[in-house]
Amino acid sequence: ISEEKIPDSAAEMSSVRCYTQCKTEKFSLTWTITKFSFAEAVVRSSSFTNASEELKWSLLLYTNGVSHYEGYLSLYFQLDSGPQTGIRAKGRMVILNSDGEEIKVHTMRDRNVLGFDTFARREDIMDEEAGILRDDTLTVTCEVCSVYITTLNTLDVKVPECRMADELGNLWDQSLLPDCSLVVGGQEFQAHKAILAARCPVFRAMFTHDMKERQTNRVEIQGVEPEVLRELVTFIYSGKAPNIQDMAADLLVAADMYLLDRLKRMCEEVLCRSLTVENAAEILIIADLHLTPELKEEAITFINRWMLYLLFSFSHFSDVLRTPGWKTVQMDHPCLMGELYHSLVSAGASPAKRPRRY
Known part of the structure; x- marks a missing residue:
């Protein structure tokens, strides 16, 4: 130099x-x-x-x-x-x-x-x-x-990161300047009509059409637990669902109810990774009722793999069929039982080797 x-x-x-x-x-x-x-x-x-x-x-x-x-x-x-x-x-x-x-x-x-x-x-x-x-x-x-x-x-210029999601999330977390309330399970949450309407088609319909919610600025919500609603509204404000791992199944049902497709797919992804012998039947029912074909296919594939394994151990197979999820499938969802039966046969299990209750 x-x-x-x-x-x-x-x-x-x-x-x-x-x-x-x-x-x-x-x-x-x-x-x-x-x-x-x-x-x-x-x-x-x-x-x-x-x-x-x-x-x-x-x-x-x-x-x-x-x-x-x-x-x-x-x-x-x-x-x-x-x-x-x-x-x-x-x-x-x-x-x-x-x-x-x-x-x-x-x-x-x-x-x-x-x-x-x-x-x-x-x-x-x-x-x-x-x-x-x-x-x-x-x-x-x-x-x-x-x-x-x-x-x-x-150049020596640093542009700050966009913090819009966090800032909107603070409006929800701190109940700043709310103009409507969401009532569920005896609890009331303060929220903002403009944000709810911008992000959720169901809330948009409530607040833009001649409906009771538009007149009262109060929404009575049925069929959703308070903690699930809190997570759903957190997603509406911030695009994040920090507790999705703990409530993916219930949150998927709520996301489907409020037409939040991205949240629904996020829940679907979590459930695909969370399949176990004990919960596979319940997840299959949810996937079938709420039109999530990828999750349904993953659940059927998972069930087939374990069924083929469990068929060789009748005691374990019987334990699985006694779980609440399987009882619900057998009693209330005969079409799903038919799909599982045909899928299991296609996977190579001989009907002669299958326990009679199945």
Whole structure:
């Protein structure tokens, strides 16, 4: 660097700042491939994105390996959109057996190549005694933390982030300047007609047409618990549902009632990840009644997988059929029972092996 002094008479001087930004994203993916033995040489998963939607990924599986690694399964992450350089990642890529147990585990430690040439030997996967494939289905799960670095030049101006959602949420949380009330279960919540009408078609109809609610500025709500209504209105104001994990089923019903499609899909996503043997029947009923086809399909698939497993253990099967959810399906939803029956037969269960009550 030259030590020559810059003359004071320099006509202009521009000031530019440079900053390097390191971003990390954690995500997980479970990928199920049916009819695996018939899969072509290269199989690609559907695309998925991170929370900020800045990166879009997919998985590539070479069913007979890449060059020089024939006889192996080669598995890689592929970056479909986002920065094409500077991406590094660490995490785990795992093969699950038919009981959901981890069989083959690979750990990535800050690699540039996101995946493995020799992820697993094909003959080990196809070995029936290994119990990895059931009904010719392969399941892979991945947990990844990606890091990407960007360096930018910028003028010395920082634009504040938009905090509109938080500020509108404060109107609701602090009951600032309300002009209407929502009454449910003996509790009364203060709210704002303009915000409710702007964000919810049902409230818009109440406050813009010649209805009682428009005259009284008071809405009597039935069929919703107070804590569920509070969460629903929080979403209307802020676009967020902080307690969705604890009330996804009830919140989905309320979101459907008030035509909040995005909240309904958020609940649907949570329920798809929350299926268990004990709640699958209840979730299936909700999905059928409230027209959520993706959740319904996921519930039926989940039930089929467990039914095929439980059929070989009649005692466990009987315990499941005695749960309240299953009793409701059998007594009140015969059409759903028919769908489950046909789906189970299609999945490969012989009716002769099925308990008579089913």
